[in-house]
Amino acid sequence: MSVMTDQPHQSHVLSQDVKMGGSAPFWAVFKRELGLYFRSPVAYAIAFAMLFFLGVLFNGYLSQALNAQAGVIADAGYMPFLLTFLLFLIAPLLTMRLLAEEAREGTLEVLMTLPMHEGQFIIGKFLAAWAYYTVLLLLTLVHFFVLQSLGTPDLGQTFGAYLGAWLYGGAVIAVCMIWTAVTEDQIIAAFLSAATVLVLYLADVAALFITNTNPQLAEFVRELGLSAHYGSTMSAGIIRLEDILYFVFMIIGALFITTRIVETRRWRA
Amino acid sequence: MIEVENLTKRYGEVAAVKGVSFTAQPGQVTGFLGPNGAGKTTTMRMLTGYMPPTSGSAKVAGFDVFDQSMQVRQRVGYLAESVPLYRDMTARGYLIYVGEIRGIRNVGRRADEVLDRVGLIDRAHSRIRTLSKGMRQRVGLAQALLHNPPVLILDEPTIGLDPYQVLELRSLVRDLGRDHTLLFSTHILSEAEQVCDKVVIINQGEITAQGSPAELRRDMARGGRILMRVEGDAETAAGIVRELPGVESAVVDPILDGGIVITPSGVNSDPRTAIAETIVGKGIKLVELRPLAVNLEEIFLEFTRQQAVNEIAAEADEKRKNDESDEESA
Numbered sequence: 001m002s003v004m005t006d007q008p009h010q011s012h013v014l015s016q017d018v019k020m021g022g023s024a025p026f027w028a029v030f031k032r033e034l035g036l037y038f039r040s041p042v043a044y045a046i047a048f049a050m051l052f053f054l055g056v057l058f059n060g061y062l063s064q065a066l067n068a069q070a071g072v073i074a075d076a077g078y079m080p081f082l083l084t085f086l087l088f089l090i091a092p093l094l095t096m097r098l099l100a101e102e103a104r105e106g107t108l109e110v111l112m113t114l115p116m117h118e119g120q121f122i123i124g125k126f127l128a129a130w131a132y133y134t135v136l137l138l139l140t141l142v143h144f145f146v147l148q149s150l151g152t153p154d155l156g157q158t159f160g161a162y163l164g165a166w167l168y169g170g171a172v173i174a175v176c177m178i179w180t181a182v183t184e185d186q187i188i189a190a191f192l193s194a195a196t197v198l199v200l201y202l203a204d205v206a207a208l209f210i211t212n213t214n215p216q217l218a219e220f221v222r223e224l225g226l227s228a229h230y231g232s233t234m235s236a237g238i239i240r241l242e243d244i245l246y247f248v249f250m251i252i253g254a255l256f257i258t259t260r261i262v263e264t265r266r267w268r269a
Numbered sequence: 270m271i272e273v274e275n276l277t278k279r280y281g282e283v284a285a286v287k288g289v290s291f292t293a294q295p296g297q298v299t300g301f302l303g304p305n306g307a308g309k310t311t312t313m314r315m316l317t318g319y320m321p322p323t324s325g326s327a328k329v330a331g332f333d334v335f336d337q338s339m340q341v342r343q344r345v346g347y348l349a350e351s352v353p354l355y356r357d358m359t360a361r362g363y364l365i366y367v368g369e370i371r372g373i374r375n376v377g378r379r380a381d382e383v384l385d386r387v388g389l390i391d392r393a394h395s396r397i398r399t400l401s402k403g404m405r406q407r408v409g410l411a412q413a414l415l416h417n418p419p420v421l422i423l424d425e426p427t428i429g430l431d432p433y434q435v436l437e438l439r440s441l442v443r444d445l446g447r448d449h450t451l452l453f454s455t456h457i458l459s460e461a462e463q464v465c466d467k468v469v470i471i472n473q474g475e476i477t478a479q480g481s482p483a484e485l486r487r488d489m490a491r492g493g494r495i496l497m498r499v500e501g502d503a504e505t506a507a508g509i510v511r512e513l514p515g516v517e518s519a520v521v522d523p524i525l526d527g528g529i530v531i532t533p534s535g536v537n538s539d540p541r542t543a544i545a546e547t548i549v550g551k552g553i554k555l556v557e558l559r560p561l562a563v564n565l566e567e568i569f570l571e572f573t574r575q576q577a578v579n580e581i582a583a584e585a586d587e588k589r590k591n592d593e594s595d596e597e598s599a
Binding site: 112 | 314317318319320321339342343345347349351353354355356357366367368369370371372373374375376379412416417
């Protein structure tokens with residue numbers, strides 16, 4: 001039976017006509033989550049706080065640079081660099097809700113009985129958070145344009161800094177997804193996420209402490225950390241394949257772990 | 270069609286479901302009846318692909334719930350016990366979201382159709398948080414119907430509804446049962462009797478009985494126990510009945526509100542006439558004398574509390590014997 005006309009259907013009679021083959025499930029999840037970000041006051045509060053904070057620092061930086069020689073005003077990588085530092089606060093706030101809330105409200109049970117793999121669901125959520133972060137990152141371009149009107153920022157360096165900050169954000173958000181999958185408590189998820197991001201951020205500092213006793217281990221720890229792959233390389237416009245791979249593998253690895261956690265939680269439920 | 274064979278779910282040492290087997294036929298409402306914690310939800314979660322069984326197998330619409338989970342999920346509509354919904358979405362928005370995940374292309378129209386089916390079309394654009402419990406239940410049901418699945422699994426759909434809503438939902442379930450394989454769970458016995466074509470009774474993770482309400486009733490009546498009620502002292506009456514030939518035991522059962530449960534000694538013996546004559550002959554007013562299990566409530570108690578009742582009976586017999594020996598020695 002198929003009802004193809006636009007006639008109003010009869011009450012209490014279901015047309016058996018369900019057309020399948022829509023877009024991939026992750027796309028529906030992505031659209032919903034992204035919509036939630038832009039409808040939630042928290043997302044705007046994050047954007048406001050970030051712009052305010054960066055604006056104040058930019059102002060200080062600018063007045064300093066203007067007092068010095070004109071050539072100094074070239075570092076457009078400063079703002080994305082600051083944003084990546086702020087990620088230890090921003091990323092947990094963006095991700096803490098994503099899976100913890102679904103687990104607590106029980107909506108995960110319904111989703112996991114739909115014909116969708118856990119991975120699709122998690123990728124959809126991750127992409128939404130990353131997309132929101134991308135918007136934040138693009139907002140900082142306003143500083144680039146200010147710099148451009150005052151001097152001549154290096155376009156190559158700017159591109160590298162922004163590409164790096166973008167990948168950096170993706171990796172950090174993916175890592176935070178793990179914690180929101182582990183616990184139903186959003187606050188705990190946010191706290192553990194922030195701690196993890198800080199540890200990864202400060203790995204190069206930790207490496208300094210052991211560099212005399214065990215230089216090989218120190219190098220390893222430094223390479224594990226986020227800063228080694230951004231602060232001194234991409235942020236300065238040096239685009240290295242190993243740095244890009246570091247962030248990409250971190251995203252894939254963290255999302256894989258998150259998927260397995262959601263799977264096992266369901267199996268134990 | 271749902272075929273469950275020897276399905277078992279263990280959580281560490283504890284088995285929530287132990288070797289459950291039953292089938293649910295298309296065009297029928299199959300009721301899954303049991304007290305809270307009997308393993309109803311666990312079984313249903315295994316059937317919907319939410320959790321894998323520890324052992325045993327189950328086929329839904331011809332597909333194995335473990336090996337072909339995605340095919341099963343495409344063919345099952347599931348209403349979870351707590352009806353989890355996104356409170357900030359509208360009823361229609363939620364259905365569209367679920368429909369998009371399911372890959373339904375004409376999802377907007379399908380959402381309207383199922384909202385109409387559950388009688389919620391006028392609240393389509395209300396946020397779910399503003400809907401009453403009964404309406405939310407119907408949103409959940411609409412979600413289960415969205416992809417027009419051949420199999421519906423509804424976990425305690427009438428829980429928390431007011432009496433009028435319960436009646437509405439039951440008639441909807443009966444209605445849906447005609448063109449679906451419908452499995453629904455309940456701990457309310459009269460509900461199972463009213464709605465179901467077939468009842469599967471589960472207790473402590475095991476199936477204790479299954480069949481149509483009429484079949485269960487017949488099984489219980491055959492060689493089954495007898496319920497007697499009298500005016501006045503039930504213990505005295507029970508004592509008299511106990512002495513009759515063909516009577517194994519007669520016990521006053523507190524569960525049945527002071528009714529006397531009589532167990533005949535043989536499978537085919539029916540001592541009712543003898544009981545009636547003797548009781549009336551002793552000048553005791555007989556109020557009721559009938560096979561014990563005539564409604565599901567009693568069938569249920571019979572099956573799930575058999576052990577408990579037997580224990581009570583054994584205890585009473587013991588006591589009686591002691592009393593007798595006391596009398597003899599006196």
